[in-house]
Amino acid sequence: MIIEQTTLLRGKKILFGVSGSIAAFKAAGWVSSLTKEEAQVTVVMTAAATRFVTPLTFAALSGNEVQSDIFAGGMAHIALPAAVDAVLIAPATAQTVARLAYGFADDLLSAAVLACSSPVLICPAMNSKMLTHPATQRNLATLREFGYTIVEPESGRLACGEEGAGRLAAWDTVRETLLGLLATQDMAEQQVLITAGPTREPLDPARFLSNRSSGKMGYALARTAKRRGAAVTLISGPVALEPPPGVAVIHVETALEMAEAVSRSAAAASIVVKAAAVADFRAAAFSAHKIKKTVTEPLLELAANPDILASLGRNRRPDQLLIGFAAESDSHEAEGRRKLLAKKADLIVVNDILGKNTGFEADTNQVTLITLETAETLELLSKEETADRIWDKAITLLHSKRMKHGTEQV
Ligand code: PMT
Numbered sequence: 001m002i003i004e005q006t007t008l009l010r011g012k013k014i015l016f017g018v019s020g021s022i023a024a025f026k027a028a029g030w031v032s033s034l035t036k037e038e039a040q041v042t043v044v045m046t047a048a049a050t051r052f053v054t055p056l057t058f059a060a061l062s063g064n065e066v067q068s069d070i071f072a073g074g075m076a077h078i079a080l081p082a083a084v085d086a087v088l089i090a091p092a093t094a095q096t097v098a099r100l101a102y103g104f105a106d107d108l109l110s111a112a113v114l115a116c117s118s119p120v121l122i123c124p125a126m127n128s129k130m131l132t133h134p135a136t137q138r139n140l141a142t143l144r145e146f147g148y149t150i151v152e153p154e155s156g157r158l159a160c161g162e163e164g165a166g167r168l169a170a171w172d173t174v175r176e177t178l179l180g181l182l183a184t185q186d187m188a189e190q191q192v193l194i195t196a197g198p199t200r201e202p203l204d205p206a207r208f209l210s211n212r213s214s215g216k217m218g219y220a221l222a223r224t225a226k227r228r229g230a231a232v233t234l235i236s237g238p239v240a241l242e243p244p245p246g247v248a249v250i251h252v253e254t255a256l257e258m259a260e261a262v263s264r265s266a267a268a269a270s271i272v273v274k275a276a277a278v279a280d281f282r283a284a285a286f287s288a289h290k291i292k293k294t295v296t297e298p299l300l301e302l303a304a305n306p307d308i309l310a311s312l313g314r315n316r317r318p319d320q321l322l323i324g325f326a327a328e329s330d331s332h333e334a335e336g337r338r339k340l341l342a343k344k345a346d347l348i349v350v351n352d353i354l355g356k357n358t359g360f361e362a363d364t365n366q367v368t369l370i371t372l373e374t375a376e377t378l379e380l381l382s383k384e385e386t387a388d389r390i391w392d393k394a395i396t397l398l399h400s401k402r403m404k405h406g407t408e409q410v
Pocket residue numbers: 196197212213214215216217218255274275276277278279280305306307308309310323324325326327328339351353359360361362
C-alpha cells in the first residue's frame with residue numbers, strides 16, 4: 001500500500017519492457033501508476049507479450065507509441081535506451097531472462113537492454129518449476145553479475161493453478177526498488193535508527209491511553225533513507241501501515257517497550273531519528289480486570305514514562321547524529337529550540353499539530369528544522385519529500401560533526 005504519491009518519479013524516463021506472461025496484465029496497471037506519478041514511460045513489448053495484452057492498451061496508458069519491432073526503423077534499439085533513467089522489465093519470462101543472460105539481440109527489448117547503460121530492474125514471473133530450474137537460476141545469477149537488479153517473485157497461487165514461488169512481485173516493492181535505483185545513494189554509509197507511530201499505555205484489558213500518530217512521518221523517513229542506501233531499523237508503535245521493503249522493523253506497544261528497543265539498537269546507529277509520539281505517562285497501576293462503571297468517576301493515577309530522546313542525548317557517541325521531533329500547538333520555534341537544548345539533540349523537527357495538513361495523520365507536513373545556529377521553515381510537502389529534506393539536512397550536519405571530531409568522511 002503506497003501512503004501517498006511523491007514527485008520523485010516526475011519526469012523520470014522509464015523504458016518498460018513487457019514479455020509474454022499472463023502477468024502482462026499487471027504491467028498495464030504499473031504503467032498507469034508510473035504515468036500518474038508523471039514518469040515518462042515508453043513500453044517495449046516482445047512479440048509474445050502482444051499475445052497477452054495489445055500494444056494499444058500500453059499506448060493508451062503510457063501516452064507514448066509502443067515499440068516492439070527492431071526493424072521498425074530509427075535504430076530504436078540504440079535511441080530508446082540512450083535517453084532513459086532506468087529500464088524496468090515486468091513480467092520477465094524464463095525466455096526473456098535467458099535471452100538477456102546470453103546477450104541475444106534479435107528483438108527490440110533484448111537489443112535495447114544490451115545497448116543500455118542505465119540501471120536495469122527485472123521482475124521475473126513464471127511457473128515455480130521453471131523458476132527453480134538450474135538453467136533459470138544460472139541465468140538470473142548471470143544477470144545479477146551484470147549488475148541488474150532482480151525483484152524476487154512472490155509465492156502464492158500461480159496462473160497455472162499451482163501454488164509456489166513465481167508470482168510477479170508486488171508493485172509497492174518494485175516501485176520502492178525503482179526509486180532506490182533512481183535515488184542518489186548518499187546514505188550508503190549510514191546505519192539509521194528511526195522510531196515511529198504512537199505508544200499504547202494499557203489501563204485494563206480493554207482500554208489504553210494513546211495518541212493520533214499514524215506512523216506516516218516515521219515510515220516515510222524509513223522508506224526514503226532506505227532508497228538513499230542506508231541500513232534502516234524502524235522501531236514502530238501500533239500502526240496500520242505496511243513496513244517499507246528492506247527495512248528491519250521492531251514492533252513495540254508501550255513507551256517502556258520502545259525505550260528498551262531503542263536502548264538495544266541506538267549504539268550501532270550513526271543517525272537516530274525520534275519521530276514516534278511517545279506517551280509521557282502510563283497508568284500507575286494496570287487493572288487486571290476491566291474497570292467497572294461506578295457511581296463515582298474512577299480516579300486515574302499516572303506514572304511518568306522515560307524520556308527516550310533525553311536519555312539518548314545523555315548517552316550518545318560524539319559522532320552520532322541525534323534528531324528529535326517536536327509536536328507543538330504554539331510557540332513552535334521557541335519550544336523546538338528549548339527541546340533541542342534540553343535533550344542535547346543536533347536537530348529538532350518542529351511540526352504544528354493543529355494544522356489540517358500538518359502533524360498527526362496527514363499525508364503532508366510543514367516543518368521547521370532547528371539547530372543550534374539555524375531555524376529553517378520548509379514549504380508544505382508530502383511526508384516523503386519532507387523526509388528527504390530532513391535527510392539532506394542530516395547529511396550536512398553529520399559531515400560537519402565528523403569533520404569536527406576528525407572521524408571518517410561521510
Ligand atoms: O505519525 P504521523 O501521523 O505521521 O504524525 C507525525 C508526528 C506528528 C507524530 C511526528 O511528526 C512528530 O511530531 N513526532 C513527535 C511527537 C512527540 O512526541 O513530540 P513531543 O514534542 O511530545 O516529543 C519531543 C521528542 O521527544 C520527540 O522526538 C519524541 O519522540 C521524544 N519523546 C517524547 C516523549 C518521551 N517519553 N520520549 C521521547 O523520546
